[in-house]
Structures are given as C-alpha cells and as structure tokens.
Amino acid sequence: MNWADLNLMPALPELFMSGAILVILMLDAFISDAKRGMHYGLALLTLAVCALLQVQTYPVVPVHTFSGMFVSDALSSLVKLAMYGSTAIVLVYSRQYIADRGLLRGEFFSLALFALLGMNFMVSASSFVSLYMGLELLSLSLYSLIALQRDSVKATESAMKYFVLGALASGLLLYGISMIYGATGTLDLALVAKAIKAHTANDMLLVFGLVFIVAGLCFKLGAVPFHMWVPDVYQGSATAVTLMVGAAPKLAAFVFVLRILVQGLEAMVADWQAMLALVAVLSMAIGNITAIAQTNIKRMLAYSTISHMGFLLLGLLAGTPDGYAAALFYALIYVLMSMVSFGILLGLSRAGFECETLDDLKGLNSRNSWYALLMLLTMFSMAGVPPLAGFYAKFAVIKAIADIHLYWLAVVSVMMSLIGAFYYLRVVKNIYFDEAQDTSAIVMRADMKLVLSLNAIALLVLGVVPERVIVLCMQAMKQSLAAI
Amino acid sequence: MSMTTVIFYILSAILLFAAVRVVTAKNPVHAVLYLVLAFFTSSGHWLLLQSEFLAITLVLVYVGAVMVLFLFVVMMLDINIEQLREGFWRNFPVAVTVGLIMAFEMVLILTNPHTGLADYKAGAALAADASNVKVLGRQLYTTYLLPFELAAVVLLVAMVAAIGLTQRSRKDTKVVDAGDQVKVRSQDRVRIVKMQAEKNVEAADTAESGEQQA
Numbered sequence: 113m114n115w116a117d118l119n120l121m122p123a124l125p126e127l128f129m130s131g132a133i134l135v136i137l138m139l140d141a142f143i144s145d146a147k148r149g150m151h152y153g154l155a156l157l158t159l160a161v162c163a164l165l166q167v168q169t170y171p172v173v174p175v176h177t178f179s180g181m182f183v184s185d186a187l188s189s190l191v192k193l194a195m196y197g198s199t200a201i202v203l204v205y206s207r208q209y210i211a212d213r214g215l216l217r218g219e220f221f222s223l224a225l226f227a228l229l230g231m232n233f234m235v236s237a238s239s240f241v242s243l244y245m246g247l248e249l250l251s252l253s254l255y256s257l258i259a260l261q262r263d264s265v266k267a268t269e270s271a272m273k274y275f276v277l278g279a280l281a282s283g284l285l286l287y288g289i290s291m292i293y294g295a296t297g298t299l300d301l302a303l304v305a306k307a308i309k310a311h312t313a314n315d316m317l318l319v320f321g322l323v324f325i326v327a328g329l330c331f332k333l334g335a336v337p338f339h340m341w342v343p344d345v346y347q348g349s350a351t352a353v354t355l356m357v358g359a360a361p362k363l364a365a366f367v368f369v370l371r372i373l374v375q376g377l378e379a380m381v382a383d384w385q386a387m388l389a390l391v392a393v394l395s396m397a398i399g400n401i402t403a404i405a406q407t408n409i410k411r412m413l414a415y416s417t418i419s420h421m422g423f424l425l426l427g428l429l430a431g432t433p434d435g436y437a438a439a440l441f442y443a444l445i446y447v448l449m450s451m452v453s454f455g456i457l458l459g460l461s462r463a464g465f466e467c468e469t470l471d472d473l474k475g476l477n478s479r480n481s482w483y484a485l486l487m488l489l490t491m492f493s494m495a496g497v498p499p500l501a502g503f504y505a506k507f508a509v510i511k512a513i514a515d516i517h518l519y520w521l522a523v524v525s526v527m528m529s530l531i532g533a534f535y536y537l538r539v540v541k542n543i544y545f546d547e548a549q550d551t552s553a554i555v556m557r558a559d560m561k562l563v564l565s566l567n568a569i570a571l572l573v574l575g576v577v578p579e580r581v582i583v584l585c586m587q588a589m590k591q592s593l594a595a596i
Numbered sequence: 597m598s599m600t601t602v603i604f605y606i607l608s609a610i611l612l613f614a615a616v617r618v619v620t621a622k623n624p625v626h627a628v629l630y631l632v633l634a635f636f637t638s639s640g641h642w643l644l645l646q647s648e649f650l651a652i653t654l655v656l657v658y659v660g661a662v663m664v665l666f667l668f669v670v671m672m673l674d675i676n677i678e679q680l681r682e683g684f685w686r687n688f689p690v691a692v693t694v695g696l697i698m699a700f701e702m703v704l705i706l707t708n709p710h711t712g713l714a715d716y717k718a719g720a721a722l723a724a725d726a727s728n729v730k731v732l733g734r735q736l737y738t739t740y741l742l743p744f745e746l747a748a749v750v751l752l753v754a755m756v757a758a759i760g761l762t763q764r765s766r767k768d769t770k771v772v773d774a775g776d777q778v779k780v781r782s783q784d785r786v787r788i789v790k791m792q793a794e795k796n797v798e799a800a801d802t803a804e805s806g807e808q809q810a
Contacts, residue, residue: 118741130749137756178742219760226753233746245746252750256757262764 119177122184125165125192126232132158133225140218151221152207156200158225163196174592176238180300183238187592190584191235191367191440195360198447199228202359204563205455206352208556212463213350219260224356227253231364238375240289240299243368244282247332250364251278254357258349270348277331277341285328291321292377301376308379322380325372326387332365335421336394346414351461351468354410355454358417359447366424366443370436373428374593381431388429389521395422396528403535410468412535413453416494419532420446426525427509433593435512437585438505444581445493445505445574452490452568456483459556459564473539475548483554484543486568493571495536496529501574508582604644611637624670632663646722649729 120127136154143150166189174185203224210216230249237243255278259271293299295317296307307313331338346354373384399419406412424446427439460467460476460483467473477484493502506529513522556564574581614634621627635658642651722728736744 179739181740181742217760219756222756223753223760226749226756229749233742241740241743242746245743245750249746249750249753252753252757256753256761259757259761262761 119175121169122171122175122177123182123236124169125162126229126236128165129158129162129225129229129232132161133222133229136218136225137222140222148216148218151218152203152216155203155221155225159196159200159203163193166193166196178242180302181239181242182233182236184236185592186588187367187370187440188236190588191363192232194444194447195228195231195235195363198360198363198451199224201451201455201563201567202352202355204560205355205451205458207560209350209352209458209461212461213261215260215350215352217260220257223253223257223260227257227356228360231360234364235367235371237371238301240293240301240304240372240376243371244286244289247285247368248282250361251282254361257353257356258345261350261353264350266348267350267353270345273348274341274345281328281331281338284324284331288321288324288326288328291317291324295321301371304376305378308377318380319383322377322383323387325377326384326391329365329369329372330391333362333369333421333424334418335391335425336398336418337391339395339398339418342418343411343414346417347408347411347468351410351454351458351466355451355458358413358450358454362417362421362450363443363447366428366439369428370439374436385429385431388425389518392422392425392429393521393524395419395425396525400528400532400535403532406535407470408468409457409470409473409539412470413450416532416535417450419528420494422528423506423509423525426521427512430509430512430516430518432512432516433586433589434515435509436593437582437589438508438512440585440589441578441582442505442509444585445501445571448567448570448574449490449494449502452486452564452571453494455560455564455567456487456490459483459560460554462552462555470539470542471549473542474546475551476543478548479551480554482565486564487543488540489568489571491536491539493575495533497533499572499575501571501578504575504578600644604641607637607640607644611641624675625667628663628667628670631666632659635659635663646719646726647728649732
C-alpha cells in the first residue's frame with residue numbers, strides 16, 4: 113500500500129470525530145468551571161456534523177480502505193447514523209442529571225465520544241484486528257465512564273466488575289480469533305470465509321475457535337450464561353451512564369456479532385446456529401423470569417435487556433437475510449425503547465434523589481399524566497403489545513424463526529414474551545393505580561421534554577408504519593452481505 | 597560449536613541464574629535488580645535471533661521504564677522481608693515437585709516425534725543490511741495503519757481516564773489560596789439584609805409560635 117492509494121473518504125466521519133474529540137479535550141483545559149455547558153453544545157454539534165458527513169458519504173457499493181481493514185457499506189452507515197442519534201439523545205437526557213451529580217465535566221463528554229468512535233470502528237471493521245481494536249476502545253471508555261463517579265462505592269464496584277469480566281471476555285474472544293487465524297492463516301473476514309469454504313482449514317481448530325468466539329460475543333451482548341455483569345453494572349452505574357452502556361453499544365455489539373459470525377464464519381452456520389439457539393432460549397427464560405423478582409427498576413430493566421438480547425439472537429440464528437434484517441430492526445427498536453425508559457428515570461431523579469425502585473414510580477399519573485403516558489407506551493412496546501414498535505420487532509424475528517421451521521423455538525419465545533408481559537404491566541399498574549408516595553413536582557429541561565416525547569411517539573409511529581425502516585434494514589443487509 | 601551457540605549458552609546460564617535470584621534474593625531491591633539483569637540477558641537472545649528491534653524495545657521499555665518505576669515503588673514501600681519470606685521453606689518441597697513434573701512433561705512432549713518440532717527450524721540468516729526496524733515500521737504505517745492509530749487512541753483514552761479518575765481537589769484540605777484571599781471583597785463575606793424597622797404584631801406572633809414549636 114502506498115500513501116497515494118490511501119482513500120480517507122469512507123472514514124471521513126470517524127476522522128472528523130477524532131479531531132473534534134481532541135478539540136473538546138483541549139478546550140477542557142482552558143475553560144472555567146462555570147462554562148462547562150459548552151462541552152454539551154460542542155458534543156451535540158460534533159454528532160450533528162458526523163451524521164451529516166455520514167449521509168454525504170452513504171455508499172452505493174461497499175468501499176474498503178486502510179488495506180481492507182475498514183469498510184464503509186450500507187449496514188455500517190445505517191447503524192452509525194442510529195448511533196449518532198442515540199448518543200445525542202442520551203446526552204440530552206443526561207444533561208441535568210450529570211450536572212446535579214457533579215459529573216458535568218469535560219471527561220464525561222470526551223469519553224462518551226471516544227466510546228462512540230470505538231463503536232464506529234467496530235461496525236465498520238472488516239478484519240479481526242480492527243474489530244478487536246474498536247471493541248477495546250469502546251470497552252475502555254465505558255469502564256472509565258462508570259468509574260467517573262468516584263465517590264460512589266456502588267459505581268466503583270460495578271466498574272471493577274465490568275472491567276475484570278470484560279477483560280476475561282476479551283481474552284476468550286482473542287483466544288478464539290487466534291485459533292481461527294491459526295486454522296486459516298488470515299485475519300481478514302472475507303479471506304477467512306473463503307478459506308473455510310474451500311475446506312483448507314483444520315475443522316477441529318475452527319470449531320474450537322468458534323466456541324471461544326461465541327462465548328466472548330455473548331458476554332459483550334450480555335446473553336445468558338455470560339450475563340452476570342449486566343444487572344450489577346446497570347444498577348451500580350449512575351443512571352445516565354447506564355443508559356450510555358445500554359443504548360448504542362448494543363447496536364454496535366449486534367453488528368460486531370453479525371460481522372464475525374455471518375461475514376467471517378458463515379460456512380459454519382450449522383455449528384453456531386445450535387449454540388445461539390441454546391443461548392437465546394436461556395436468555396429469554398432467565399431474563400424474563402428473574403426480572404419478575406426485582407424491586408429495583410434499573411435491575412429489572414437489566415434483566416429485561418438480557419431477554420431482549422435473546423430475541424435479537426433469534427433473528428440472527430435464523431441464518432437468512434430476512435432474519436438478519438429483522439434482528440437489526442429489533443436492535444434499533446430496542447435502543448429506542450431503552451432510551452425512553454431510562455430517560456423517564458433520569459427525568460424523575462433530581463439532586464439528592466435517585467429514582468430507581470418500582471415504588472418511586474407509584475402514582476406517576478397523578479403527578480404528571482404525560483410522562484405516565486410515555487412510560488406506558490414504552491412498557492407496552494417492550495412487552496410487545498400491538499400496535500407499538502416492540503410488537504412488530506418481536507413479530508419479525510419470530511417469523512424469521514418460523515420460516516426456517518424451528519417451530520419449537522418460536523413457541524418458546526412467544527411463551528417467554530408472555531411471562532415478560534407481567535413485570536412490564538406491573539410498572540404500568542404502579543404508575544396508574546397506586547398512590548403517589550412522592551408528590552414533588554417533576555422538573556425537566558425543555559429540550560429533554562421535547563426529545564423524550566418524540567422518542568416515545570416514534571415507538572408508536574414505527575409500530576404502525578414500520579415498512580420504511582424495515583426496508584432500509586433489508587437493503588443494508590442485502591448490500592453488505594452480497595460480497596460473501 | 598559455533599560462536600553463536602557459545603554465546604547462547606553463556607546468556608542462558610546468566611538468565612537462569614538471574615531468574616532464580618529474583619525469587620530467592622532476600623532484599624526486594626536486589627530482586628528487582630536481578631530482574632533487570634534477566635530482561636537484559638533475554639534481549640541478548642532476541643539479538644541472536646536477529647530481532648534487533650525487539651531487543652532494543654525490551655531494554656528501553658522494560659528496563660528503562662517499567663523496572664525503574666518498579667524499583668522506585670519498592671524503595672518507597674516499607675516491605676517487611678521477614679513476613680514475605682515466611683513459609684518459603686514450608687512451600688519449597690511442593691514447588692520443587694511441581695517444577696520437576698512440569699520439566700518432565702515438557703521433555704516428554706518436546707522429544708516426541710509427533711510434536712513435529714522439526715517444522716520450526718531456526719530462521720535463515722538475514723542479509724547483513726536487513727533491518728527489521730524498517731520492515732516493522734513499514735508494516736505498521738501501511739498495512740496496519742488503522743489498528744496502529746486505534747491503539748494510539750486507546751492509549752489516549754487510558755490517559756484521559758487515569759487523569760479523570762485520580763485528579764481531584766480533596767474536600768478536607770486546609771490549604772488556602774493566597775490569590776483568592778487577596779481578591780476577596782467585603783460583599784463576599786458580609787451580607788446586608790434589608791429588614792423592616794418595625795414588625796407588625798401578627799407577624800411577630802406567628803414568628804414566636806414558630807419558634808416555640810421549633
């Protein structure tokens with residue numbers, strides 16, 4: 113490769129973001145504490161410009177650059193746009209919360225953007241090396257975001273747990289990757305796929321590598337039996353950081369899994385299908401059943417996340433383009449839903465008070481009926497009640513499973529979704545039918561109120577007319593997977 | 597026996613001696629110094645394998661930075677040597693047994709023809725002007741440019757996180773800032789509250805009852 117051949121255009125949004133992060137870091141050293149709000153504005157501006165550049169460079173065919181380690185295709189562009197949007201929304205929701213808790217510092221915004229940069233490289237990677245580097249960039253930023261709340265023992269503990277378990281999972285993943293490398297002699301995903309198809313690789317070694325990779329990936333997704341970190345991290349972190357861990361990274365992790373399993377190891381579909389089916393059933397069962405016993409709403413939502421990851425895997429393990437598109441749609445809708453639910457918790461919290469138990473939501477309707485309605489929409493959507501988006505997302509993945517005649521799996525997932533409906537409806541019951549214990553007024557910034565309302569209404573709109581988004585997902589999958 | 601083989605055995609002997617001394621040295625400072633010797637000697641091994649870049653990096657990074665830092669920490673800490681060495685002789689027999697079993701297993705595997713050690717011959721001698729610094733550098737800055745730059749960003753994140761997590765002004769500190777003291781104005785210290793000269797009777801009553809309740 114010569115310097116003259118280096119095409120930087122496909123990575124333009126990432127390059128701009130890196131530059132903008134450095135500017136924010138530098139400004140942090142010079143501006144006074146009173147003007148810390150400036151970071152917030154700059155971070156949102158950066159995201160807006162990145163989104164604009166992303167739309168401008170939206171590729172017609174996949175473009176590879178950096179010696180084939182970076183790919184810009186419809187899948188990565190679509191997911192990146194969603195991640196810019198979700199990060200911006202998370203920042204809007206967190207603004208007041210972090211200011212009340214002394215977290216409104218330059219590091220919060222620069223680490224959040226670093227995490228996003230890592231996610232961008234994860235979804236755009238076409239080689240195991242760049243996939244892994246992106247993952248590490250994301251993980252390291254998330255660990256330190258959690259630990260940023262230094263005076264909280266719980267936050268420090270959860271950062272430590274996340275760090276130790278995350279390092280272990282990265283180790284498993286690397287071990288698996290090294291075996292695949294040993295068997296195929298290449299780290300490039302397309303070449304790995306070619307080598308496996310040509311049967312030049314040692315099958316035994318490949319299967320061993322696959323097991324380690326699936327274990328590492330399940331950890332990153334937070335699927336059973338590698339889910340232990342999820343509830344502790346969700347509960348221990350400041351709610352704003354929980355949202356940051358739970359929203360966009362799930363999208364990135366999904367594409368990460370897709371790139372490795374579908375683009376790299378597609379020829380071994382029979383092997384990973386069985387593993388993922390087991391993981392999906394366990395995730396749906398343990399996630400939904402354990403969530404019933406929770407009194408802390410952040411912990412409950414953590415278990416709900418685990419069950420949602422199970423549903424997401426259903427679409428993935430179908431092994432068909434329709435299934436992948438359904439899983440991508442599920443991931444997008446899941447991110448939208450988790451943002452509203454945590455957004456409401458962030459809005460109900462104020463200086464010196466954390467809204468985190470189910471009792472804190474009691475009588476929300478009498479305090480503010482609009483927020484109560486938004487929460488109702490989200491909970492119904494999570495439970496999968498039509499005509500909300502959550503219903504359509506569940507419908508699409510279950511249909512993908514039924515299409516490949518795995519009827520038992522479809523039946524199990526419907527049953528699990530019924531069990532899950534119980535604890536979502538309990539939240540609704542608390543909001544509408546219980547007496548409020550806390551009657552203080554709910555104060556939200558105007559921008560947050562607006563974004564939160566739009567975010568929840570999007571769930572309704574996407575539930576009624578999901579075609580446009582699902583067509584986008586289909587096109588992205590078709591274009592990105594056509595290369596194999 | 598060629599010159600290279602002689603040097604290899606001399607280096608290996610020094611390396612083994614240093615490694616054993618790291619574990620057995622009574623004084624932790626001596627242990628660290630022996631570890632420096634071990635690193636330095638193994639960099640000699642890298643040189644014999646014609647990997648001069650790795651050899652230099654080992655000395656620069658491990659000996660120059662990591663071990664000096666280590667030495668610094670060891671000297672700063674008040675380590676009770678007696679306490680550390682407690683149980684050394686008690687655990688010694690088990691340690692020797694485990695070590696011998698491991699050595700036996702390695703011999704068993706490495707001497708087995710199925711292991712195929714013959715496939716891993718020593719690399720052919722490089723040309724006199726071959727430079728692996730050049731080759732590594734070219735690879736890092738062309739083919740592996742993206743991961744290399746990403747690694748740089750990861751290090752930057754580590755730095756930001758380390759500063760963000762450790763730099764703080766302690767709440768209980770009693771240090772006074774002379775600049776703040778000079779800049780202080782009377783308005784900052786004394787608050788003038790406007791009050792009515794006379795209170796009306798009802799207000800005074802409620803104030804009184806309030807006080808009694810309190």
